Amino acid sequence: MSDIILRVENVSKYYKLGILGSSSLKKDLQSWWRTNISKKPIPIPNEKKESKDHIWALKEINFEINEGDCLGIVGKNGSGKSTLLKTVSRIVPPTTGSIKGRGKITSLLEVGTGFHPELSGRENLYLNGQILGMSKKEITSKLDEIIDFSGVERFLDTPVKRYSSGMYVRLAFSVAAHLNTDILIVDEVLAVGDSEFQKKCIGKMQDVTQKSGKTILFVSHNLLALGNLCNKAICLSKGNLVDFGDSKSVISNYLNKEKVEILEQNFQLTDTYVGNEFIAVHSISLKPQYNDFNIIDTSTPLLINFSFLNKMLGSDNLSVHVLLYYYGGDCVFETGSIPTVYANGKINGTCLIPGNFLNDGHYYITISFIRNSSKVLYEFTEALVFDVADYREDKSSFSKWNGAVRPHFPVRLEETLM
Amino acid sequence: MNQDFKWEWELSANKKRIQLGLRELWQYRGLIKSFARKELIAGYQQTIMGLSWLVIQPLLTTLFYLLVFSRIVKVSTDGVPPLLFYMSGNLLWGFFSDCLSSTMYTFKHNAHIFSKVYFPRLVVPISMIGTHMFRFSIQFILFILIYTFYWISGAVHPSIYMLWLPIVIIGTVTLAMGIGMIVSIYLARYNDLEPFMNFFLRLLMFVTPVVYPASLIPHSYKFLFWANPLIPLMEYFKAGFFFTKPVNLSYLFISFIITLLIFLCGLIYFKKKELSVMDTI
Structure with missing residues (x-):
């Protein structure tokens, strides 16, 4: 049986909210007086209600992991994933509780720190390696390997300000991939770089856990990668630990719980439009063009209707992009309207996703409003969430149909007589 | 599972004792060196003059002081050749103010690194001091060259006070780092400190005998000698090169005591707050 390498006990993290200003000095003095002179404990850790001026980003988190485990952390944005990683990697101190561990811990919350x-x-390369806790000698001994992995050998003596963002990420990750540490903490860093390099990185991380028995804590929105890489997982929701166990079951629980269908959002009724000073979204809806059954399947064409108020001033042109994502995964496609100058006022839009195009799965749609084809004015994320069920004319096969999409391109066969 | 299992480290919310973590710091000595090197190289990257700016900067300042204070305002230099007088004053003052104004930005300028990775935060101020030590030594060598020239021509004579030199330099660094560490914590939270410190440094220069000799300070203002720990440091620095009458040794001791107190307070406060300060930045 492998030993426990990291134990997190009753860890909570408190953050003050709001803008620092001329009143913050007075508040600081008040709280200093309360804690140091009148010895009143503030904040009170038990009273964990949300309020306007503070937030409990983590609430009494308890878990432990064994040596060689790869722990995935799932949860929605703002559920406390990053705070947990920062606390474990000593960047911010916990407000209550303690974290105990053995061995060297290295955090990779960003590439190229x-x-x-x-x-x-x-x-x-040397500087970054040393920041991450490697010694100069260690880096020198692995230098060839690192350079080889990065694939930017030719540019090694060029200032990195002239690097393309891809090269930058490659170089940065290469250092990180060769870290010699007992516990590695990784946050979303695989979300950068091209997919080929991402695969290389995931492969490298798999190597690290399986071959050398290192312990990894891993946060990613890519649940597929997380499920493949990790053997255990925890799920956080609003700072609480809601699930801990085998990674496959945690992920499927998470997906089932989070799985909500949003086929329509109408803000006109309540007058609480989403948007900003340029754009106010009035409504968005998904109208499946059902054929026989009232179920969205792979053959159902999906019509998206939306309306918004254009408040953008000036003669800049506007285009609206529709992005379709796998739930907890990659973008399937992005498609957009032709950039045109519109007068201020209400604009209606539609987008038709034809039938026999999407594969079965859980999807969400994000609408993005773009000014002058370049600047994102407003992004309405997860505007619509829906399931696409499997549809087979031929019922004899039930295995999962491969691919990101499932188009019906004609594949024709012809028999030739010998 | 064995319960008497030994944890190697623990991060706890309520730390009773403040550990200076000197051993940990020693493990990060490579990073200190790299940071110092980065600071030095990056500052002069893509400049035409490169590292020669290290020499040009103090020379130009000295010449400017020479013109303004010696030729226009006509301040006495206590019989010391004006060029050497201003150069020595500027050398130590520049060192002090550089050390202070770079260590006080420890958190503000490195927030992006500190929010992503852990290492003992003391690495940053120490490496900053290292960079300025290097710059100081280059400028010091330049000073010695010019000084030697004057010495050969018989205008100046070194004195026994030169033995104080290492201690004076250490005192200057310690004072700058001590103040810098305290300010760095507060500067992360209150931006007001930035204009204040710039203002403070400018005023401090005028109450420190940089461009005038300490002998000009009138008797009724003698309290400055112990109120401003830089005055004795500056005087003992100059006394080693030009045998002018140095100030009383007791002032130097008071200066050291103040410096040490500030440094210890700074160090303890810095260690206490080095992580939690990131919540407020």
């Missing part, structure tokens, strides 16, 4: 744009790739 401390990269200096004026320094060359090689110099940054």
